Amino acid sequence: MTILRQIAQLGQPVLRQETELVGDPADRALQALIDDMLATMAEANGVGIAAPQVYEPLRLFVVASRPNPRYPQAPAMEPTPMLNPEILWQSDEIEKGWEGCLSVPGIRGMVPRSLRIGVRYLSRTGQVCDDELSGFIARVFQHEYDHISGMVFLDRVASSRDLISEREYLRLVSA
Template sequence: MTQLLELALLGNPILRQSAQKVESIETPDVQQFIDRLIATAAASHGVGIAAPQARTSSRLFIVASRPNPRYPHAPEMEPTAMINPKILSWGDRVVKDWEGCLSVPGLRGLVPRHDEIEVEYRDRGGNLQHQILTGFVARIFQHELDHLDGILFIDRVETTRDLYSEAEYQRLLNLQQPFGGSQPK
């Protein structure tokens, strides 16, 4: 079984720093770290995880969307390592939707993000990948890219009224209330 990584939590200085470029992707250390990131995200019910969250200053993250208790409606995809990622262009449409973070436990927020982005990254084999991402997967990419630049989702909410406790978020989710609509009484 792959050993899980210890998460850096809100207040840890590494979460507020810019991460360093990954120079040697195919080394055994980097490959093992990728495997450990994937295992840690799965065990934590995350849909993504960035190297700084695992106390490592590297421009590397995993996007691993799949339905789980934290994101029951997430689309299914294979965990993908995205190394030295960047956004090349953004679509015009910005959507406000719910986000949480493994490094900010117990809190959710309504965060505005671009609904479509054109991205570039190296995969775990070192190959340059170019994609257009939309919807939830585009949101994950932007959230994880923020981690590489020392930005947390709580920095992106428009107002503190858009922050909810995890318990209240789960209650809303279980009531299947439309997010952003009227709140149950």
């Protein structure tokens, strides 16, 4: 049975702690956690969620870009659980873009990220996957990767002048 989990908010220690490698991908508890994360993220209109955000200090996150009220221009993709993800390489080309976070509600920040990245992760069935990601999906991966590294997007914002309210962000993207 899928459970909507509580999302850890900024200030919760789990968002800043070291995460542990995921063991057996076939573990029932792990598969249930992935299902819970997918449901929790969808309910909150997220485009990704990391295990620490649901109080589990594991190297696991979901990338699930899709247009929704929080990200109206997001490209659509199948939700993809990523176990023990790694960034293999990053392009030198950096792009600043607005980011928000389910753990930091009400605030958006202009965050610099690599435009293209090479990644490796295990699928939820344990298959090794190597991908090249670009644009918004690369941004989501890097955002979630920060979560499993004890960081939040605010750590990457160059200046407090690069922060705006969620309401102002939504006004900007719908203009």
